[in-house]
Amino acid sequence: MHDASHHPLTSADTSADRFGGLRRRGFLAATGAASLGAFSVAGCAGTEDSDSDGKGDGTPKRGGRLRAAFAGGGAGETLDPHLAxxxxxxxxAKALFDKLADYxxxxxxxxxLAEKWEANRTLDRWRVTLREAAFHDGRxxxxxxxLHxxxxxxxxxxxxxxxxxxxxxxxxxSRATGQRSVEFVLKRPTAEFPNILAAFxxxxxxxxxTAFDRHPIGSGPFRFVSFTPGRSAVFRRNDDYWDGAPYLDEIEFVVANEESARVNALLGGQVEYAHELNPATARAHEDRGQIAIVRLRGSAMQAFCMKTDRPPFDDERVRQAFFHIADRQELVDAALSGAGETGNDLFGKGYxxxxxxxxxREQDLGRARALLRQAGAEDLRVTLNTSAVASGFTEAASVFRDQAKKAGVTVDVKMGSKDSYWSDILDNGTxxxxxxxxxxxxxxxSQRLLTDSTTNATQWRHRDFDALYQQAQSTRDKQERAAVYERMQRRLYSEGGFLIWGFADWILGTARNVRGVEANAPANTLDWARFDKVWLA
Incomplete structure (x- = not known):
């Protein structure tokens, strides 16, 4: 860990003291393993009526400091973008740095930062041409x-x-073939190589x-001003940014670990942007007019994970029975407080x-009972591991226990540790x-469903499925590649181990004068938390 410099507190820094201590962290990926967090519904936060400065037509306005409240990581926080x-x-990291690509x-x-990319015929060499961009120090x-x-x-x-x-x-x-040209040599054909450039x-x-906390130099839309780990970071507009200077003069990230602290800071005018609100908060404030609620639709996949390599779920009929047991709308309503949409046992709705x-898929208890009878599992009893590690987990477990009971299945809910849940469930349990x-x-x-995947929580291991993935990665034509991916998803839909019942909304709150916050940007994508395109009306 790099040493963090402790800058003198400004009055803005001091306001972070009122936002509470570290108790709940907002992780990029809720799996807690090597993976991270779709939306539809385009739009902006705020309203376009009665702007006091006459900018009600939506014309961006320059100037001002926006204060954004996030859950933080305490005194050990760093600005090293590779440790995010x-x-x-x-x-x-997004404010200070750039990637070659983003989602x-x-x-x-x-x-x-990549202007373009092109592959050789066999998809195992890619040439990336960089756009003309500069770091904050002018280089x-x-x-x-x-390459470094x-x-x-x-x-x-x-x-x-x-x-x-x-x-x-x-x-x-891999090597540089010019100042703005890189030839990447790959270990195998990789048709989706641009995804690597956009990787989290x-x-x-x-x-x-070498040091990122004293005075980090990036090529992003904002330049470093100050950083106090666990409290505040202040960045100033980069007027020379290759994608156009931000509208804001400054952005300040303040730490408010409790959701109530972020909401109260927003209501009290201490911040203009609050990340990660819960559905009850959104409902309470949606129509009051004090703040704007932004719903990033279908952001987080919600599922039950069945281990396909051990009883009872090594029998695909039992897995199919569980697909039919789930009342997905009831799960969304109860576990997500209605803030989401139903799933269809496939990851990436809208992607x-x-x-x-x-x-x-709809609930069909008769079909579920018939499949369990065929599998000799009429009086099935299983343990469902859950934890308070993620919002809605304990509620989903209770709802599904009651749904399963109607199909003659006894589900014993077992609460696990928040600290070790993700590692515990990766290889253990059913x-x-x-x-x-x-x-x-x-x-x-590639990360969860291949034989050698490091986070294969369903223990789905099929060499013919692996071969289809390699076929897709070796296929140049995108339509042909899409057909292979559909074939793979049809198999997962039929006999996979992920019972994907819903996709949760991600909810943000903003002051009424904030514009340009995209509602069409899942977390981990380009337009999520992208403050260079935000302005204060």
Whole structure:
């Protein structure tokens, strides 16, 4: 961990004292393993009526400081972008740094510092051309900076989040072919290589960067001003930003670990942006007019995870029975307080390659009982592991226990430790509550559903399924590749181990004068927590 510099508190810093101590962290990925957190409904926070400055037509206005409240990580926080694990870390990193690419609303890769990319015929060499961009100290962003950044991330002695994502790249063989051109040599064909460029935490830093908390230099839309870990970070507009100077003069990230503290700070005018509100709070304030509520639709996959390699779920008929037991709308209403939409046992609703043509699953207790009889499991008793580690988990477990009882299945709910839940359920037990943040469908498959996947919580291991993934990655034509992904999803829909019952909304609150907050941007994507396009009306 780098030493953190403790800057003298300003009056704005002091306001962070009133936002409470660290008790609840807002993690990027709710799986707690190597993975992270879709939305639809485009729009902006705030209203466009009666703006006192006459900017009610939605014309962006320059100036002002926006204060954004996030749950934080205490005194151990860092501005090292490669160590980002919390939502607050990711938001700060996005303000200071850039990646070669980032994810659009459908989780497809969009160019950022990379101007373009092109593959060879066999998809195992990719040439990336950088756009003309500069770091905050005026030096150009070069191919050598890119290679340095990726080699730093890939260091096996470090616990950098993006290291697993960069695994397909042979960084020893990859090279700069010009100041703004990199040739990446891959270990195998990788049609979705741009997803690697957009990987969570794959930020580009200067080639000589060593300390990130004293005065970090990036190429992002804001420049560093001050940082007090666990309290506040202040960044100022980068007028030379390649994607256009931000509208705001400054952005201040303040730490407020309790949801009530973030809401009270927003209501009291101490902050203009509050991250991660619960559904009850949203309902209470949605129509009062004091603050604006922004719902990022379908942001987090909610599921039950069945271990497919052990009884009773090694019998696909039992898995199919559980698919039919679930009343998905009841689960959304009870466990998510209605703040979400139902799922169809496939990850990535609304994302690129999602198989949306499959029949929508409804509860069918008769069909569930028949399948259990065929499997010789009429009086089935199973343990469902859950924990208060994630919102709605304990409620979902209780609701599903009651649903299963109607099909003659006894579900014993077992509460697990919040501290060790994700590691506990990865290889142990038979049935558990599970959730995930946004990531490409290809990444979900590669990280969770291949024989050698490191976070294979369903223990789904099928060599023919692995071969389909390799076929997709070796297929140049996108339509043909999409057909392979659909084939894989049809199999998961039929016999997989993820009972995906819903997709939860992610909820933000803003002051009424805040504009430009995208409601079409899942967490972990380009437009989520993107403050260079936000302004104060």
């Amino acid at each position: 694990n919390l939502f607050a870390d990711a938001a700060r 659009g609303p459908d989780l497809s890769a969009r160019p950022r 150009p962003v070069t191919a050598e900076d890119v 950044s990726y080699r730093r991330i890939a260091d096996p002695k470090q616990a950098f989040r993006a290291r697993a994502s960069l695994e397909p790249i042979d960084l020893r063989a 935490g794959a930020y580009i830093v200067p080639g000589d960067a 690129e390659y999602y198989a949306d043509g499959l029949p929508r 049935l558990c509550c599970y959730r995930s943040g946004a990531m490409p469908i290809e990444a979900h498959i």
